[in-house]
Amino acid sequence: MDYGIVLVTIQYRLGLFGFLSTGDLECPGNNGFKDQQFALRWIQANIHNFGGDPTKVTISGESAGSASVGYQLLGTNSKGLFRGAIQASGSPLGSWSLQRDPKGNAYKIANYIDSKINETNTSTKDLVNLFRTLDVPLVKKIGDALYNKEPSILAFNSYEGFIYMGVIEPEHDGAFLTENAFKKFASGDFNLVPTLIGTTSEESLNLVNVSQIQEILSRYDASPDLIVTPSMHLLDQNIKIEVGKEIKRFYVGERLFNESQGPSLKFMSDAGFGRSIIKQAQMQAVYSDVYFYEFGYSGDVMRLVKSVEYIPEAGSVGHVEDEAYVFLEISEDPEKYSRRDLLTINRMVLLWTNFVKYLNPTPEPDDILQNIILPKLSKDSFPYLAINDTLEVKYDLKKSMMEKFDRLFDLYALSPLDTY
Template sequence: MLKLFLVLFLVSLVNVNAKRPIVEISNGKIRGEIMFTPNNRSFYAFRGIPYAKPPLDDLRFQPPQRLDDWEGVLDSDAKDRMCVQTTSNLMPNEGEDCLYIHVYTPKLPTKKQKVSLPVMYVIHGGAFVLGTPTPAMLGPHYLMDYDIVIVSVGYRLGFLGFLATEDLNCPGNNGFKDQQFGLRWVQENIHKFGGDRRRVTIFGESAGAASVGYQLLGSNAKGLFNGAIMNSGSSLVNWSLQRNPKKIAYRFAKHIDPRIDENNTSTSELMKFFRTLKVQTIKTACTELFGEGLLSLHYRTLAGFLFAGTIEPEHEGAFLTKAPYQMLLKGDFNVVPTMLGVTSEESLFLGNDLTMEGRMVHYNKNPEHLVLPSMHVTDPDSIKKAGQTIKDLYEPSGSLDLSRALSIKYFSDTTFDRPVMKQAEMQSKYTDVFLYMFGYSGEMGKNSLSSHVPGAEKVVHAEDMMYLFSSVESKDIYSFRSQDRKTMKRMLTLWSNFVKYRNPTPKRLEILENVIWPRIRSLDMIPYLHINDTLKVKHNYKKKMMDVYKHLYDTYAEQSLDVY
C-alpha cells in the first residue's frame, strides 16, 4: 500500500511539473506557472522575466541595456522583485536589479493553434518613488476572464530612476526609458505568449497614468502601442515634471556630504560620487528629503516631485526634449485613441491629514500661494488677483480653512482633475478620446486611502483600481454586495473593450445598460461617462472650474506653459 502511495505521489509531481508551461523568447526559455481567476478559470503566469541588464555599477543612471541570452530554462527567482522604494528600510525583495516584466495570458499558442490576443501593458503608480508590478499591487486575476494578455513592467524609481543633471552626464528620465524598453521587449516577444504586438494598449494609474502620458510624448515610441488608458493622471499634472533637476541633484549630494556644491563639484564628479553610494544610504537620504508615506509625498505635488520627468538636452536617445503642454498643443505626440478620467474626489485622502487645517489657514491668509509656479505668473499684483480668484472659486463668502471639504476639492482639482481634463481636450483635436468620472462608492473599492469628509464626494484616488486589479487589499469578490460585483463587471467590460477595440462601447450590451460612450467631438459639449450605480453620459465635467482657470491662464500667464 505504501509503495502504491509513493508511486501515485511521484506521478502527481510529474503531472504538476508537466503542466508548468515553457515558452522560448528571444533571450532563452522561461518556465511559467498556472494561476486561477476568482471564477476558477486557469491562466498562465510568467513572472520575473528579465528584459534588460541589471542597472548596477557603471550602468547605474544609464539608459536600459539589452540583456544577454541565458542557457537552459529560466525559473525566475525575481517573481516578487521590486525597484528601490523611497521608504526607510530595505526589504528582502527590493534592490537595483529590478528590470523585470510579468506576463499573464489565458491562452498560449501551439503548433496546431495560433493565438493572437490584444495586450494591456501596465505601468504601476506610486508617485515615481513607490510601487511594484507584482500581483501584490497589480494582480491580473479579474481581467484574465476577458481574453486579453496582461504585461506589467518594473522600472527604476525615485533617485535611481529620475535623477537628472541637465546635461549629458545624466540627462534623466531613465524610469520612462525603462518603460519604453519594456515596450520594445513586448514587440519582440509577446507573440510567444499569445499576444498581438499590433494591438498593444498602454495603461497606468496615478504616476502610472502620468507615465502613459509621457509615453505618448516619447520621441522614440512610435509604433510601440496603438492605444492608451490613463486613470487619474496625465502628462500635464504639475507633479510629474521636475523643472530644477540639477538643483535637486546637488541638494541630494550635499545632504549626504556637506562639502559638495556646484562651485567645487562638476556634474561628472557628482555622478561618480552617486555611483559609490550604497542603496541604504540613498534610501535614507530620500526619506529625509522627500518624506515617507503618501501624505508626505503629496505635499510635494504642487511644486513637482523631487524625482520625476524632466526636459532633456537634445541628444541621441533622448526621451523628452520639449514641454508636455507644447507638444500636445502642436499635435506632436503619438496619436492613438485614448481613454482617461478621474474619481469623484481624488484628494479625499487628505481627510486623514491632521495638518490640513493649518495649511488652509495659511492659504486663506495668503491666497497668492494658491497660484502654482507652473502657471508662470510673476507680477506681484497679478499673482494676488489670480490667487483671490482661485480662493473665490471655492469659498467666495468666507474662509477656505473653515471647510475641509472645499479645501479637498481645491487639491482634487489642482492635483488631478484640471490637468486630466485639459489633456482630454487637447488630445481630442487629433484622435478619439473617451473621458470618464468614476463616482461609485462601494465597499469593494475602499482602500487604505479612503476617508469620509462631509460635503466632499465619496470616491478617493485609486478606488477604481480595486474593480480592475486584485491586490493585497482585495477580498473575496463574492463577499461583496451584488451592486459592487456589477460595477466590477462593468469596469472590466469597458476597460477590456477598449484594449480590444480602441472603443469602450463598440456595441450595446445589457451589462452596460445599452449605453454608447461617445468620444469628444466638440469642446463646447464635452461628453463623459459617469460611472455610478448606473452608467450615464453627461457633459462638461467641472466646467466652472475649467473656465475660471482658462481665464487665469489667458490673462496672467507670462510665458509658454509646460503643464496645466
C-alpha cells in the same frame, strides 16, 4: 484573462535611480521612462510567445503610472510600441509630474552626503561620479529623506512638483523628451493613439486625515500666492497674490479654506488631478480619439480601507478607488461582495478590456453597460461616462472650473506654458 487579453506588468527604476537629472548631458534624466520603453520593446519582440499580439498593445497606468502613460504618448522613440492608452487619474500636464529644477534637486541630494558640496565647488560630472560610488541602500535612504522633506502635492505649495518625476532633457541621441508636455499636446506632436482617460469624483478625499492638512489650509489662507501654479510663470508677486485670491474666492467665497473642508478638497482635487487631466483630454481630442470617464461609485469593496465616507460639498470617491474595481481578485470568494459591487467590477473590467480589444470602451450595446454608447470627445463637445450605481453619459465635466482657469491663464500666464 476571462475577457481574452494578456496582462503584462512591468518594473522600472524609481526615485533617485529612475529620475535623477543634472539638467545636462552628464545625467539627462527620465531613466524610469526609458526603462518603460525598454519593456515595451521587449513586449514587441516577445509577447507572441505568451499568446499576445504585438500589434495590439495598450498601455495603462494609474496616478504616477497614468502620468507615465501620458509621457509615453509624448516620448521620443515611443511611436509604434503601443496602439492605445488608458490613463486613470494622472497626466504629464499635472504640475506634480514635472521637475522644475532638476539640477538644483541633484545638488540637494548631494548635500545629504556632504554638506560642503555646492554648484561652485563640484561639477555635475563629479556629482554623478559621486552618486555612482554609493551603495544602493544609501542611495535609497538619501532619496527617501529628501522626498519626505521637500514640498510635494501634500505640502505647503501644492504645485512645486515631485522631485522624482519627468524632466525636459537637453537634445541628444537617446533623449526621451526635449519639449514640454503642453507644447506637444497643443501642436499634435505626440503619439496619436486612442486614449481612455478619467478621474474619480474626489481625487483628494484621502487628504482628509493627513496630519498636517489644517496647517496646509491655514498656509493657503495666509498666503494665497501658494495656490498659483508655477506654470503661469508669474514674476510680479502682487499679481500672483491677486490671482491666488481669485482662485480662493472661486472655491470658498469669502470663507477660509481652513473652515471649508469640502470646497478645499475640491480645490486640491482639481489642482492635483482634474484640471490637468481634463485639459489633456481636450487638447488631445483635436488630434486623436479620446474617451473620458468619472468614477463616482462608492461601494463596499473600498469601505473597509476608506478613512472617510462623506464630506459635505465634496465627492465620495477618492484617488485610486476605481482601480480596485478593475484589478480586484473575486474568483475565489465572490459571495463576500455585494451584488452592486460585483456589477461594478464586471462593468469596469468590461469597459477596460473592450478598450484594449477594440480601442473603444463601448463598441456595441451591452446589457451590463446599460446599452450605452460613449461618444468620443471633439473640439466642441465633452461627453463623459459617469460611473455610479448606474451608468450615464453626461457632458462638460467641471465646466465652470475649467472656464475659470482658462480665463486666468489667458489673462495672466506668461508663455511658454508647461503644465496646467
